[in-house]
Amino acid sequence: MAEASGTVALPGMDVRRLERNLYEVYIGPAHPGSGHMRIVVRVEGDVMVEVDPDIGFVHRTMEKLSEGRDWMKNIPLLERMAILDACNVTLPYVEAVEKLLDVDPPERAKYLRTLLCEINRVASHLYGFGIFGVFLGHSTLYMWAFGDREIFVELADRLTGARLTHSYPMFGGVRRDMPDDFGQNVRRAAAYMRRRLDEYADIFLRNPNIRSRLAGVGVISGARAVEMGLSGPNVRASGVRYDARLAEPYEAYDRVDFEVPVYEEGDSLARAWQRVDEIRQSLSIMEQAVDWLERHPREGFIHEKFWKTAPPIYKQVYAGAVPYAGKYRVKMIPLYASLRVPAGRSFARVESGRGEIIYYVESDGKDTPYRVRVVSGSFRNVIAFKYAMPGHRLADLPAIYGSFDYFPPEWDR
Amino acid sequence: MTSAVSLVDRVKGILGPGEGARVEQQKGYLEVTVDAGSLRDAAARLKAAGFDHVKSVTAVDYPAKNQIKVIYHASSMLDEELSKYVVGLATLVDRDDPVVPSLVGVWLSAEFQEREVYEHFGVRFDGHPDLRPLLLTPGLAAQRPLRKDFKVVEEDDYLKSTFEEYTSTRRWV
Numbered sequence: 001m002a003e004a005s006g007t008v009a010l011p012g013m014d015v016r017r018l019e020r021n022l023y024e025v026y027i028g029p030a031h032p033g034s035g036h037m038r039i040v041v042r043v044e045g046d047v048m049v050e051v052d053p054d055i056g057f058v059h060r061t062m063e064k065l066s067e068g069r070d071w072m073k074n075i076p077l078l079e080r081m082a083i084l085d086a087c088n089v090t091l092p093y094v095e096a097v098e099k100l101l102d103v104d105p106p107e108r109a110k111y112l113r114t115l116l117c118e119i120n121r122v123a124s125h126l127y128g129f130g131i132f133g134v135f136l137g138h139s140t141l142y143m144w145a146f147g148d149r150e151i152f153v154e155l156a157d158r159l160t161g162a163r164l165t166h167s168y169p170m171f172g173g174v175r176r177d178m179p180d181d182f183g184q185n186v187r188r189a190a191a192y193m194r195r196r197l198d199e200y201a202d203i204f205l206r207n208p209n210i211r212s213r214l215a216g217v218g219v220i221s222g223a224r225a226v227e228m229g230l231s232g233p234n235v236r237a238s239g240v241r242y243d244a245r246l247a248e249p250y251e252a253y254d255r256v257d258f259e260v261p262v263y264e265e266g267d268s269l270a271r272a273w274q275r276v277d278e279i280r281q282s283l284s285i286m287e288q289a290v291d292w293l294e295r296h297p298r299e300g301f302i303h304e305k306f307w308k309t310a311p312p313i314y315k316q317v318y319a320g321a322v323p324y325a326g327k328y329r330v331k332m333i334p335l336y337a338s339l340r341v342p343a344g345r346s347f348a349r350v351e352s353g354r355g356e357i358i359y360y361v362e363s364d365g366k367d368t369p370y371r372v373r374v375v376s377g378s379f380r381n382v383i384a385f386k387y388a389m390p391g392h393r394l395a396d397l398p399a400i401y402g403s404f405d406y407f408p409p410e411w412d413r
Numbered sequence: 414m415t416s417a418v419s420l421v422d423r424v425k426g427i428l429g430p431g432e433g434a435r436v437e438q439q440k441g442y443l444e445v446t447v448d449a450g451s452l453r454d455a456a457a458r459l460k461a462a463g464f465d466h467v468k469s470v471t472a473v474d475y476p477a478k479n480q481i482k483v484i485y486h487a488s489s490m491l492d493e494e495l496s497k498y499v500v501g502l503a504t505l506v507d508r509d510d511p512v513v514p515s516l517v518g519v520w521l522s523a524e525f526q527e528r529e530v531y532e533h534f535g536v537r538f539d540g541h542p543d544l545r546p547l548l549l550t551p552g553l554a555a556q557r558p559l560r561k562d563f564k565v566v567e568e569d570d571y572l573k574s575t576f577e578e579y580t581s582t583r584r585w586v
Contacts, residue, residue, distance in 0.1 A: 360501075
């Protein structure tokens with residue numbers, strides 16, 4: 001394989017011989033499917049002995065940029081980390097700032113946030129499934145998952161007005177209320193997706209080809225997962241019952257009924273099943289949220305502190321006096337533009353599609369944050385590349401990599 | 414909030430009397446400030462009490478006081494009671510020569526995040542097994558971008574400089 005010079009070029013890889021039978025393989029940062037990440041693997045024969053994830057190719061220093069922007073303008077900035085999971089990604093920032101402002105959003109806003117979080121979670125898991133399918137050469141799953149994800153992206157569009165970067169949660173509330181026919185659409189989407197999940201299982205998870213590549217591969221024990229500090233579905237697939245929605249219930253999660261699925265095996269197959277079960281729970285939470293929203297009057301989705309400064313057009317639209325506001329130039333609620341947050345430090349966590357996302361926000365009383373720290377689920381999971389992969393064959397790398405539901409823009413931030 | 418008060422007492426009990434630790438309830442977490450010298454011991458005590466992983470390792474730059482604060486936000490996944498709380502173990506170090514004992518030996522989950530603090534703030538973690546930049550290139554890491562004296566230069570809508578002048582800053586090397 002190796003030439004006399006010690007270097008050979010394979011499609012998408014660069015291989016260098018270190019000594020007899022020990023090679024260094026460079027995967028990425030631009031290989032098909034991976035996203036922008038490089039993995040430096042040392043293989044003995046074809047067994048990985050050392051794996052070094054080299055990340056940061058899409059690092060945008062969001063923590064630095066957010067120090068120079070108004071509190072409000074950081075919401076659209078930070079959701080660029082994971083646009084397909086935008087509500088979950090910005091929600092802890094909003095919650096942390098609300099803690100500093102000492103503002104508790106109205107009940108209706110909490111249910112609306114919960115609803116969008118779960119829509120995003122389903123969309124995020126389906127996206128992960130699609131990429132996982134590509135990794136394993138299963139292009140049917142890719143087509144199916146991306147096609148079905150479109151339903152949830154469309155739901156988010158009808159709720160918020162944008163497919164992906166919706167900037168929906170704001171300090172003290174949400175940007176707008178749901179449309180009249182939204183409940184009906186959510187129920188139809190949930191019924192369709194439940195049926196599809198059974199078909200996914202038949203074509204993918206119970207497929208002998210796929211099972212033989214996933215079962216028993218990339219096994220992480222519960223104790224090891226906790227030691228590495230993994231988060232989200234990856235830690236729950238190793239038998240650890242930890243979910244930020246249970247540990248510190250935020251928004252309406254203490255009032256909706258759901259279970260946290262847990263798998264004991266800790267292998268790639270368990271991580272895939274984990275996501276299927278989580279989608280089922282998310283669909284149930286979505287239905288409960290729209291039930292609640294339909295039963296309760298459409299009022300108060302922004303805290304009174306902000307709503308009372310809103311221009312009259314806002315109130316006219318929600319009172320039904322203006323049927324279509326599109327022809328008017330509607331300005332932002334002015335208090336958001338001039339917002340100063342009292343000095344203090346706060347911490348908030350949310351369970352996003354790929355794991356727990358936390359924010360540490362420090363304010364010195366000015367109109368921009370003093371420090372914003374964000375750790376996403378993917379960033380905490382990337383350490384598993386280093387510790388879970390050695391000992392497996394190089395051919396198992398895509399199976400393990402895909403099963404973690406990686407997302408480079410989210411971990412690079 | 415009775416639970417928060419009892420957590421303060423509980424954490425004080427875990428840390429023991431000799432540490433000189435300052436425990437304050439912040440919004441959403443409990444901040445424990447110790448000297449850099451007793452950081453590793455305090456972390457080991459928290460780990461033994463059930464705080465089994467760190468969620469975040471980060472630093473905050475205070476140029477006016479010439480200090481950098483390093484914070485480890487630790488919590489639990491295995492203990493259902495402790496998982497409700499987050500403890501921020503913090504220490505203040507000199508800004509000119511920031512050195513903190515590495516806690517990778519206590520919490521493996523801090524490994525990559527300590528590398529991130531190292532490249533963004535220039536804080537050296539004593540005893541870290543593999544201390545090198547993680548997200549940034551070495552040239553950019555040398556400028557310690559998350560310190561307050563690093564100013565983000567935003568580009569104008571129209572390119573003002575020549576290509577040679579623009580590339581001569583070589584921020585990304």
